[in-house]
Every structure is written in structure tokens, then in C-alpha cells.
Amino acid sequence: MDKEKIKDALQLFNTKDTYSAALKFWNTLGYLSDRQPEQHSFSFDELKKNIDSNIKPEKLKSEEWVNLDYLFQITDEEIKHLISKIEQYDIFKREQNKFNNYEINSYLFSVLELKGNSYNRSILSDITRFINKHYLIPTILTIKYGDNISIVICDRRINKKDQNRDVIEKVTLIKDINIVNPHRAHLEILSDISLEGLISTGYIIYNFNTLHKAWKDVLDIEELNNKFYINIREWFYNARKTVTFPINGDNSESNRTENLIRLLTRMIFVWFIKEKGLVDNRLFDYNLLKKEYLNPECLENSQYYKAILQNLFFATLNNEMNKDNPEFNRQFMPDKKYFTSGYRNQFYYRYGRMFSNKDKALELFEDTPFLNGGLFECLDNNATNERKDYFTNPIENKDLIYVPDELFFNLDEKGKPKGLIDIFKHYKFTIEENTPIEEEIALDPELLGKVFESLLSEWDVQNEKTKKKNTGSYYTPREIVDYMVTEALITYLDSFCQENNIFIYDKIRILFEYTTIVPDFSSKEVNILIHGLSNVKILDPACGSGAFPMGMLHKIVFVLGKLDPENVLFKEEQKILAKRAIDEDIKKANEINDMEARKQAEDVLLRKMTRLEEVFSEKNPEYFDYARKLYIIENCIYGVDIQPIAIQIAKLRFFISLIIEQEKDSSKKNYGLIPLPNLETKLISANSLIPLMRKIKNEIFYREIEPLEIKLKETRKRYFFSKSNAEKRELRNQDNNLRNQMMDIIKSYVSGNIPYQWQIMINWNPFDSSKSAEFFDPFWMFDLSGIETDEISDSGDKEPSYNKCFDIVLGNPPYVRADNPSIKNQRDWIKNTKYYETLYEKWDLYIPFLERSFKLLKPKGLFSYIISDSYISSKYALLSQEYFLKNAAINRIDFLSEIRIFDAAVRNMIIQIQNIDNSNNIPLRLVHKDYFGNVTKLPEKKQTEYGVDIFKPYKTSVLGALQDTLTWGEICYVSYGLRPSSDERYYQGEFKKDDLISKIQDDKHPLPYIEGKWINRYNIDKIRYLEWGTERSPKKLVRPTFPELYQYPKLMVGRMTGAIYDDNGLLCNDSIIISVLWKELKNVYNKSINGSIKKDFKLCENLIIFREKLERNSELFELKYLLAILNSTYAKYFLKSVQRSKIGVYPDDIKKIPVPVVEKNIQEPFCILVDYIIFINKFNKPLIKNFGNNTISDEFDRALDYMVLELYFKSEMQKISLNFIEEIASIVKPINQLGNDNEKKDIIVQCYNTMTNSSSSIRNNISLANIKLENIIKEIRKN
Secondary structure, X not given: XXXXXXXXXXXXXXXXXXXXXXXXXXXXXXOOOOOOOOOOEEOHHHHHHOOOOOOOXXXXXXXXXXXXXXXXXXXXXHHHHHHHHHOOOOXXXXXXXXXXXXXXXXXXXXXXXXXXXXXXXXXXXXXXXHHHOOOOOOEEEEEEEOOEEEEEEEEEEEOOOOOOOEEEEEEEEEEEEEOOOOOHHHHHHHHHHOHHXXXXXXXXXXXXXXXXXXXXHHOOXXXXXXXXXXXXXXXXXXXXXXXXXXXXXXXXXXXXXXXHHHHHHHHHHHHHHXXXXXXXXXXXXXXXXXXXOEOOOOOOOOHHHHHHHHHHHHHHOOOOOOOOOOOOOOOXXXXXXXXXXXXXXXXXXXXXXXXXXXXXXXXXXXXXXOOEOOOOOOOOEXXXXXXXXXXXXXXXXXXXXXXXXHHOOOEOOOOOXXXXXXXXXXXXXXXXXXXXXXXXXXXXXXXXXXXXXXXXXXXXXXXXXXXXXXXXXOOOOHHHHHHHHHHHHHHHHXXXXXHOOOOOHHHHHHHOOOOOOOOOOOHHHHHHXXXXXXXXXXXXXXXXXXXXXXXXXXXXXXXXXXXXXXXXXXXXXXXXXXXXXXXXXXXXHHHOOOHHHHHHHHHHHHHHHHXXXXXXXXXXXXXXXXXXXXXXXXXXXXXXXXXXXXXXHHHHHHXXXXXXXXXXXXXXXXXXXXXXXXXXXXXXXXXXXXXOOOOOOOHHHHHHHHHHHHHHXXXXXXXHOOOOHHHHHHHHHHHHHHHHHHHHHHHHHOOOOOOHXXXXXXXXXXXXXXXXXXXXXXXXXXXXXXXXXXXXXXOOOOOOHHHOOEEEXXXXXXXXXXXXXXHHHHHHHHHHOOOOOOOOOOOEOHHHHHHHHHHOXXXXXXXXXXXXXXXXXXXXXXXXHHHHHHHOEEEEEEEOOOOOOOOOXXXXXXXXXXXXXXXXXXXXXXXXXXXXXXXXXXXXXXXXXXXXXXXXOOOOXXXXXXXXEEEHHHHEEEEEOEEEEEOOOOOOOOOOHHHHEEOOOOOOOOEEEEOHHHEEOOEXXXXXXXXXXXXXXXXXXXXXXXXXXXHOOEEEEEOOOOEEEEOOOOEEEOOEEEEEEHHXXXXXXXXXXXXXXXXXXXXXXXXXXXXXXXXXXXXXXXXXXXXXXXXXHHHHHHHHHHOOEOOEOOHXXXXXXXXXXXXXXXXXXXXXXXXXXXXXXXXOOOOEOOEOHHHHHHHHHHHHHHHHHHHHOHHHHHHOOOOHHHHHHOOOOOOOOOOOHHHXXXXXXXXXXXXXXXXXXXXXXXXXXXXXXXHHHHHHXXX
8 A cells, every 4th residue: 555645644633633644544545335334422520420340540641631532333234345446346335234233243443642651561452451341342542642642452252151252351452653754664554454464475354254364363462573574584584794803712603603693682672672761772873873973084894883883882881871970981092102001901992993982972872861770781801812792992993894784775776775773773672572462563572582592503503503493492382381370379379368367269360460450459369479470590590592581470469460560569578589589598697607798787787777778668559560570580480491591581571661660851871771780690691400518517617608608699789789890790790709719718628630520500690691500409509408408308309408599490391302312412411410210221301390499489389381292102101100190289271282383393382380289189181172261171080090191191002902912012023124324422423314325236235124104004116226245234223123134024103104015135224113023133132122011011930931931922923914904094093092102113012902813723814814915016917907006905904904993993894794804815815925916916906706796695795893892993993
């Protein structure tokens, strides 16, 4: 649609009355109707009389309402009329239509004018929800205020209890559309939602439902995010090729990638605070900068990055404003000729030579407030001479970094943005994070996390496409985070209340609903709930870019706002918390008679109380969330991630969430913005899976260490709220000195080398944001201490009781098989701790995360994780499942296998497990289908009655009589084929599979070879030839297996395909599972066979005697009889019921198949039909003229299927007088002894004709079985 017309329509809000302007605006977008409510104009008081709502008028800004006008209603009829007008069909005349309040499939357009100039998203959303309660139909609200309008839409769904009503859900906003100078992105959105825009895009609009779906698609925030990611990814690829961006002089691609991701996240953060008006817009106007500020005679490269961005990052945002700190003004570093002592001071402006006038240049930065938080501290370490940012780089090394201006400002010939700043300008940003119930059509701070996760794959230069997979990192969608956070907090608060003899579960659940409804709590209940929320300790041990910590913060703040709107109780709780924590330190200082430690603790308490009064002094309710967020961050939420840059991004998101709650006031110090806290001891980079085991057991030693520990704790508490750079430097030095003193004491008590655990503990520097600790210890790192109880100390696990300090642990741990080469070192470290009890076989990395999380919980604490649904059935999960069945209550499991959460092959489940007695626990088990939240509740029973089946969303019992059977594993040795690539342990990268395979058989490639994808039922599609007997094969293969596995007749089945019979010595890779009768391996002894027997049968008796038993078992069976069973729908059904994975079978699954023990003469017709099918598949000519061979083989296959069913449902077949095996035995003749193919062909054709004759009893019995055994056959074939 013509955007100039939209601009003109927006300008009408300045020149006409709001009602007329809104009508014309929507008419311009293609929407008009003569349906209007009888009373279409309302004041707030008039509307309030018609709406049942307990929301306070002041929350709806009722005093600022000018008027609400209902414009028109759009129904199916209007849509047809408007479409015909656009498509220029004949328009029929019609009578004026009346407004219909009961026409739910319609939109009611309305406009509200407010007196103010600016409103936050929550206020606009609350107003829209309130207005939407007036009528039963969805209301699209246009809100006019100052020079802006916002368009606000409520999602509504049909009420499940009353089909004639609907329920108000998520609010979507196109916010702050400037009517004078609209943003390009807003014009784009308005054009997209116009009727003309929808049709030109390809939407077929013919009624309300199609219009509603089109709007929903266009206003999908994910689509907007995806467009942005594509632009950013293109920029990133180009920038990585262009820049010189070394770390300590090393300009490797990996280092360039790290620095570019850091630059990108800093830039996105700056862009967000620019939206808040905290950064001067001139800094992003390249033409203005070149014309008025930058020195045209300076020919050095990277002018914009160095002169503008580095000075903004390190000398502005990280330094107090001139008006607030006269002792050290924001100023350029004096000329080096006259000034050398401050050369490495990171707080001076640099690159004065790049500006035309340095004093004038300072104007660009002077109105940007000091943010603090360590966010933009330069990563150049002057003590060690390490360089990452090169801000303190000597001028003679000025060319070490190259980040050209074109990377920031660049439009292609079509005007498409290619530079980073131009890309940013192309989109609308909002500083307020979207929530599951309020979503602005703009880029919100969550994209910091999403951008990080999407670029994570770029970190691994050698394997850049799979790095994300190697790390197992996936960004968790907002609705999943909100769901898990809500359920975890409800469980926690319910347990917390029950400890205080308060039982209000239903009320707590209502409290968490996104409504204005607050349950009727007693004052005692409110106090207990606020006390619980203020004291909760929450950890995400793999926090990535902060999705779960941010989700927790938003949810707790939301609930506190409902419980304590004025912050009165919350403030008192914070006073008690602060005093109690410091009093404990003062008490310890008194006990050890350390007056210095006591004085330090008292000083911290005084500072805390002073700051607390400052934070809570603001009486405007719009600022109350700042205090809530600040103290929840300080006291409740902790995050750990192994990647330092992830922690930096998580900090950015916390900082943005705090900044948004403050308003700029130029009359106040730092423009009224309270400098951000320092989160170095709240969000840390460390290896969560490696515990710290301190081994010095000496009481005198600990008495000497304790005073230093107290001082260290107080130093770090002070640092959290430290504002000045001088004070922060002093505290960092103090921290370092205290740790050095501790090391001196340790040396005096240890002879020889200092224990490694103590070394890494003392050397951990929380203020070095570029490094990751190789251990995680919440007592040492977070100053958190668990509760000493007999229950904990006697539990027998290896987690010290002082570390059992969390009420909730939650998140999305990485999913990586522990045998993945990319984490081999991590695997070894984890195993060497001897801490874990649940590691089994090829365990996935999330398995130790589950165990460590559980061991960090307080009594009654809980953890909640979204994990791979391989946990349902993978063998490596067995020990973990048994551990939690024994030691914990499994509160709830959400099975998500039916839906895709991440852009990966992985499917998921959510588990919530609590550290309480499980004897009476009844788990809630839900299956989500089609989309997240559409749930089916599984039947309930006690946890103790489930066993490991609790972790499965389906029944593991199978139909069919299984008596008189042997398992497949008791008949056959079952194994994967070989793995034809070099053993990475000894011959890393020497050769791959494809290097060994040839299409031609020759001396080097003598052995026939197949893979799973080349076979199907009874048939091989193609054969290749494998290199063998050379220097590298089989000698250097990662898995060569043993030759006898291939020499004897065998069955071969692909993990996702049918099975074949082979007696020609075919080799195969590990995409095929081989079955060989035990009798064939009678004289073969090796570790593979012996190990398989011991593992599968938990062997206690003599191995040789047991081998003989297995060999005797196999004598009872013909291999082709087994093949008929393996290719049957019954076997497929059985494997579906018991298999470990949704993506294919494993040898252990095959081994479980029950095989009916029958006489060889009963097996014979099975074998004969199998021979028929094999012959047909190899026969190149039609068996019957003008008749497909597949039709004939399919008929025999179908007969085999019913014969197999008879084996497992013999009594059911007998009841209806069916006997497939006997009847087929009477008409088949063996063909294997015949030498002539024509003779074989004639026998097969004769058998086929007999079976398919219209009078054939076999054919009729198949039809009868389908009718009489319908339930059984349906159950088996639905899989």
C-alpha cells in the first residue's frame, strides 16, 4: 500500500478531532462499516457502570480519559463488501446494518483519547482489556496521546464452559506510532495490515476468520525477529571476513568471532538505551558526525568504532557525568608528550586526533548518564597486559584493530541496509521485554539472547555449522519459560505455606494468572507469601543468555505487584533480610574477636540501609517495580554458564530491565538514574558440573581462614552496590589481597603441593569477566549457605551440606551425548570427580545436570528442566530414573514429543522433581499435542506404583500371548555393524567412511558392503565395496567388529528400515543391526560376545555353560522364520511399544522381541514364503504377463503378516476358526532345492493364483479376521 497515504492519514490526528481522524485512518487502511453501537461515545465513568471489573481506576488512568468512541463493527458481510470494492466487482446496494454484540466473529474498531503524552505498555494493555470487557466481540483499540497513537488488539478464545462467550488473552500492541514523523517500521506494519496490503501479499480474505488469521500472521513477532536475525547474520558473516579484531594479538577467526559477538551485543544494548533517550541520537548520524565532529584530515581507519563507539562504551557509560564528579571529569587523555602516568587509565577519552574539536566532541557524550554495572568496563588487563578491546592500546599499535566505518553505515544500490546502524534504523525497538500476555510489535531485549544463541554456532571455526549442536545450546521460547517458572514458583510457595500450616494451593494458582484478580488472602497469608518470595533462592546452572533468570524476575515482580501494590510489606521484608544477613557476620566476627571484620560488616549494613531508603523513596507507583526487581536480583536469582559472553548478555538483560523502570530527570544527579548494580557475584561463568571438594580437615586452619572469609563476603556485598570506579578498584584490590592471605595460610598447613581444589578456589577472580571458572561452588561464589540438618548430612551424597542452598533450580541444560568428541575433556572431568551416581553408558550431558541440581536443593526444594525426550527410553537414563524414583518426588512430567520446540531434531519433555518423601506422591503427567499448552492428562496413580514407566507417555505392555516364547536375544547374537572411519583416539582425521567405499570391486575393495538406507523389506537396493586388508582397514577402524559376524547366515535390519536375509558375507556399517544364530558362533570367543552376554543376562553362572544354553536355544529356529517375524507388523508394533528412541530401533530393542517356540514343521511355511519373496525381488522379468512382481510379493507378505498374528493371538484365532499357518502350509511348495528358475517361477505363480482366487479360503479368512479381530488389528497397525 502507498505509505504516503498512511502518513497523510496519521497527520489527520493533528488537524481533526480524534473520532473523525480515526475513522479516516482506518478507512485509508481499507476498513469501514456502517455498523455502530447505539451509544458509541463513552466517558470512563459511563463505561465503568457497564463493566464488572475490580481494577482500580487510577491504574487505568481514568482521570486522563478524554473520550472513548466506538467507530464501527466489521463482520463477514462487511469483509465481502470491502473485498469486492478492492477487486472492483459490482457492489450491491444494501440496507444499513445494525451493530451485533453477539457476532463473536467480528472486530469492533474504537478510539480512545488520553490527555498525557506517554504511557507504558502495561497501562495501555490494562486499558484495552478493560474496554474489551464491555462487549462480547473483540475490540481493536486506537489510543491517541500527545503526538502518538497506539493500536492495541486482544486475543480472545472461546470459553470452554460457555461456547457463546470468549476469554480475553494476550494483548498485541503497535505502540507509539508518531503521527508527525512515523518510523519506517511502523509504516511498514500499517501497510502490511491494510486490506490492500494483505491481498497483495497473497492472503485470500473472504470472511472474518481469514482476516483474523492474516492479521495474526502479519503481527507475529517471530516473523519480525526472523527478518532481523537474517539481516544480522548477513552482517556478521561479512564483518568476520572484513575486520581485524585480535585477542592478545591473535587475529584467528575464533577470536574475531568472539569480539564481533561482544561488539554486537554491546551495540544492541546501546540501541535499546537510546530508545530510552539515554544516548544522544547524533552519535548515530554518520553524515552529521563527518560534517561537524570528525577530523577530515585524519586518514586512520576505523574512525567510527574507535572515536565514537569505544569512547561511548568505556569512557562514557562506564564513567560518572561531569556535573556529578568534578574531581575527575569526562575528558580526553592529556597529550602523551606532557602526560604519561594516566596513559593506561581506561576512563579517559582517546583518539582526540580523530575529532575536529575535542571540546565540541565531548558534547556528544555529556548527556549520557553513568550506568555502572561493569557492563562497559574495558577488557584490557593492564596488570597482565592482556588485550581484547585495545582501548588502552599504544598509538604505535593503532592498526592492530580494523573495524571500518562501512560495517556501521552502508546502504546497497537498492537502499537495503547493510551497515549495522542502518539495519538497526530499519526496525522499531522497544526497551520493555515482551511477556506471554503483552507483546509489542517491535524488537525487545529478549533478542539479545536469541541473537547470541543464533550466532553461537559461529564460535567453532573448524566446525561452524555444528557448534550449536556440539554445545547443545538452544534458546528456550518465552511461553515455555513462563510455564516452567510459574509451575516451579507455585510448587515452592505451596510447600512454603504448608510449612507454616497454611493450605491455599488454589488461591496461589489464581494469584499467578495474568489477570487483575487477587484472591482473598488473609493478612497472615499475604505476609507469608511475600516472605517466601523475598527469601527464595533460584539457580539456573546453564543460564545461557538469561531466559530463565529473566522469566523468574518478571514473574516474581508480577506476583509481588498483586500482593503488595504499594511495596510496604516488601520494603520491610528487605530491611529484615539485610539486617539478618549482616547480623550473622557480626556474630561470627564477635565469636572470633575480629573487630576489623565486625566494623566492615557494620559499614556494609549502614550502606545497605541507606541505599534501601533511597530505592524505596520514590512514591510514584510506576517506579515500584524498580525496587522489586533490584532486591529480587540481589537476594534471589543466580545464574551460571560455562561461556563468559553468555553471562555478559544475561547481565545486559537484567540491566535493561532495571533501566526501563527509571525515568530521565535532568534536574537530578545522573539524570535521576540510580547506577546499576554490579552482578559479578550473581551471574558467573563457571563449570556447573564440577563440584569443589575441599580436603584440608583442620579446625585451627578453619579458625584462621574464617575472619578472612567474613571480610571477603563483606567486600563482595559492598561491591554489588558500589558506584564509583575508584571504590570498585579498591574493593577488587581488597578481594585479591584477602585471597592472597588465604593462600599464605593454606601453604602453612600443607606440606608439598597445595591441593588443586584449593588453588582453583582461591585463584577464582569474580571480577574477571573474560574467564570461566573450572568449578562451581555456591557457598564460595554466591555466599550462600545450606541448612545443616541430619537429613542432609546423613544423606550419603557427596555434595557438602553448606551447598544445599537452593529452593528452585531450573533451566534448559545442554543436550550432548557424552561420547561426543567436542566435550571429551568435560566428560573426563565429570567422571573424575567421582561425585555422580547416575552416569551410565553413553550418558548425555543433561544427566549430570539433573543429579547436580537435585543435590544442590534444600529439603523440599525442587528442580524443573526441559530436556530431550530421549530420557523416556534411552538406556543411559536408567540409573538417573531409578535414582529419582528412589530419592525424590516426581511432581509433574510434560511430554512434548508431539510438538517441536526447537529448530533441531531433538524432541522434548519437561520434568519437575522435588526433594521430599515420595511415598504418597501422585505425579501429574500431561501430553501436549499440536501446540504447547494443548494438553491431555494421563491417568493418575501413586509414584511407587509406576516404576520407570512413570517417564513414558505410553503403555509399555503389549498385546499378544507371550508364553512359550524366547526373547530374540536368547536366540541370536545381536550387534551393530562396523564403523568404517578412523579411530579418533589414535588416528584423528586420517580418513572418513567415503574414503573406504568404492562402486567397483577390486583388490583394494574386495568385500561387498551395504548401509541401512540401501535396504528395505527382503530386498537390497544397492551394494558397494569396502576397502579391506590394507594398512588402514580394518586395522585403524573405530569399530571393526569381528569377521565371523559376517561369515555366517544372518539377518540385517536398518534402524528405520525393513530386514533382509544374507548368506553371502555382506559387510555393513552401524546403521544396520545384525542378528546371527548363537549356534553359528559356537567356536567364536571374544570380548564383544562375552561382554554382551554378561550385560544382557546379568550372568552369574559359568559363561561357557550359559553359551551352550544359548546355542541349544538357537537350534530350535530357522533364520527365515525369524525374518518373517522381524518384518511383520506385529514386530513393528512391539518395537514401537518398547523402543528407546522415536527415531529408530537399537540392538537392545531387537533383543526384547518375544519369539514363539514352535516345531520346525510349523516354521517351514514361513520360510517357504520368505524364499518366494526373496526370489521375486531378484527376478528381473514379470512372473505373470502385464502384472507387477511387487503385487505378488506383497500378497505373500500380507499372508506372512496374518501367520505371524496367529502365532501371538492363537486362542483368538481359534475362537473364530481361523488357521492361516495350516492353510498356507497346504498350498506352498519349497523351491530352494530346484535349480531351474522357471520351475521356481511356476510354483510361485501357482501358489499366488490359489491364494487370490475368489473362492480362496485364505483370502476370505483375511477379511473375516479384519472384522472379528478389528480391535487387535487396529491397535497393532496404528503404529
